Amino acid sequence: MEATARAPGKIILSGEHAVVHGSTAIAASINLYTQVNLRIFDDHENGDRLLTLQLKDVELDFSWPVGRIREALPELSTPSSSSPTACSPQFMKLIAALVEEQDIPEANAGLAAGVSAFLWLYASILGCKPATVIVTSDLPFGAGLGSSAAFCVALSAALLALSDAVSLDLNHQGWLTFSETDLELVNRWAFEGEKIIHGKPSGIDNTVSTFGNMITFKLGNLSCIKPTLPLRMLITNTRVGRNTKALVAGVSERTLRHPDAMASVFSAVDSISRELSVIIQSPAPDDLAITEKEAKLEELMEMNQGLLQCMGVGHASIETVLQTTLKYKLTSKLTGAGGGGCVLTLLPTLLATSVVDKVIADLESCGFQCLIAGIGGKGVEIRFNGSP
Numbered sequence: 316m317e318a319t320a321r322a323p324g325k326i327i328l329s330g331e332h333a334v335v336h337g338s339t340a341i342a343a344s345i346n347l348y349t350q351v352n353l354r355i356f357d358d359h360e361n362g363d364r365l366l367t368l369q370l371k372d373v374e375l376d377f378s379w380p381v382g383r384i385r386e387a388l389p390e391l392s393t394p395s396s397s398s399p400t401a402c403s404p405q406f407m408k409l410i411a412a413l414v415e416e417q418d419i420p421e422a423n424a425g426l427a428a429g430v431s432a433f434l435w436l437y438a439s440i441l442g443c444k445p446a447t448v449i450v451t452s453d454l455p456f457g458a459g460l461g462s463s464a465a466f467c468v469a470l471s472a473a474l475l476a477l478s479d480a481v482s483l484d485l486n487h488q489g490w491l492t493f494s495e496t497d498l499e500l501v502n503r504w505a506f507e508g509e510k511i512i513h514g515k516p517s518g519i520d521n522t523v524s525t526f527g528n529m530i531t532f533k534l535g536n537l538s539c540i541k542p543t544l545p546l547r548m549l550i551t552n553t554r555v556g557r558n559t560k561a562l563v564a565g566v567s568e569r570t571l572r573h574p575d576a577m578a579s580v581f582s583a584v585d586s587i588s589r590e591l592s593v594i595i596q597s598p599a600p601d602d603l604a605i606t607e608k609e610a611k612l613e614e615l616m617e618m619n620q621g622l623l624q625c626m627g628v629g630h631a632s633i634e635t636v637l638q639t640t641l642k643y644k645l646t647s648k649l650t651g652a653g654g655g656g657c658v659l660t661l662l663p664t665l666l667a668t669s670v671v672d673k674v675i676a677d678l679e680s681c682g683f684q685c686l687i688a689g690i691g692g693k694g695v696e697i698r699f700n701g702s703p
């Protein structure tokens with residue numbers, strides 16, 4: 316049996332990090348995807364009864380005899396696909412041993428978290444069956460565009476599609492969307508994978524990758540936003556790698572040291588997100604109104620960036636992007652966990668293309684990578700047996 320799932324990355328317009336501490340955040344899917352192809356073998360098909368994970372973008376393959384996994388994770392021989400379960404510290408240790416055996420190159424050490432999430436989701440949803448999983452992605456790892464979430468969502472979707480937990484038309488040709496109920500199940504499993512990679516995620520990344528569009532998110536609850544503004548965002552990748560888990564932990568540690576001050580910071584971010592949501596959805600009768608609303612958006616982005624600085628997740632490379640875009644009277648803010656990674660710049664509707672080209676040339680001369688991604692598209696989708 317074979318299935319392929321694809322899940323989008325994301326940008327966070329406001330509220331990153333504060334959302335982990337209960338504030339409202341706004342996120343949108345982007346048209347960059349992670350794709351997971353899953354092929355399950357019957358016993359006779361896969362002679363060595365192997366579980367193989369191929370990460371095409373980093374040209375790394377991992378392989379375990381199914382018997383080795385069954386021996387290491389005996390309690391997982393019967394899958395629980397309908398009941399998303401957290402990976403306990405005890406299971407984490409057993410999985411870490413299976414990952415350790417693969418001798419991941421030092422340069423790719425960060426992948427250990429992703430491979431651990433893979434083993435947990437595979438064994439919990441499908442049990443110890445021989446399979447080959449091939450992963451490809453448009454998303455840069457560790458850049459703030461939700462690569463970990465897109466990986467966990469696409470993987471959970473592919474595994475569930477071939478489990479008995481969801482009902483899908485296996486003969487459907489082309490990409491298929493799950494039912495709302497099944498999307499909830501995909502999202503809950505993906506969140507368990509994100510916990511392995513992020514440590515203490517809010518759930519916003521996997522939620523927007525699962526459901527797509529643009530959402531407000533607070534304490535696990537999402538609502539869909541219907542923008543009345545043509546939001547055009549330039550995404551600049553500083554190419555400064557960082558680790559979301561460490562950055563999220565750093566904000567929590569600062570909160571322990573300064574509880575009252577950080578509570579005020581998180582409350583201010585909550586207000587910014589709620590105000591942003593109202594502006595983005597308010598009726599836009601004419602161009603003047605659009606320009607006025609974009610000016611308010613820019614001011615709120617600037618305020619959010621200042622509060623992210625308070626949280627300690629800035630970086631010199633992010634400052635360089637802020638200063639460079641400011642020369643063109645444009646407003647930017649980091650997106651995702653910060654500490655490097657990606658920065659958003661709002662491109663006003665009336666901004667001339669020639670100016671956009673100059674801004675991009677200026678940023679690329681700093682060694683950064685720029686793209687204008689489509690935002691607010693579909694969430695996770697599935698297709699079967701290699702159908703186009």
Ligand SMILES: Nc1ncnc2c1ncn2[C@@H]1O[C@H](COP(=O)(O)OP(=O)(O)OP(=O)(O)O)[C@@H](O)[C@H]1O
Pocket residue numbers: 349370425426427428429430450451452455456457458459460461462463464466512513520557558559560650651652653
């Ligand atoms: N395609 C993939 N295959 C395997 N592992 C992946 C893949 N994409 C992401 N990961 C895992 O997720 C890690 C990066 O996750 P991290 O949360 O640090 O960054 P991000 O998700 O890109 O940024 P942010 O969480 O700020 O949006 C990688 O080091 C790897 O462990």
Ligand SMILES: C[C@@](O)(CCO)CC(=O)[O-]
Pocket residue numbers: 327330331332333334335459461513515516517518519520559563650651652
């Ligand atoms: C930094 C953070 O708020 C967003 C990362 O994309 C972490 C999370 O919410 O899980």
Ligand SMILES: [Mg+2]
Pocket residue numbers: 461462463464513520559
């Ligand atoms: Mg992530």
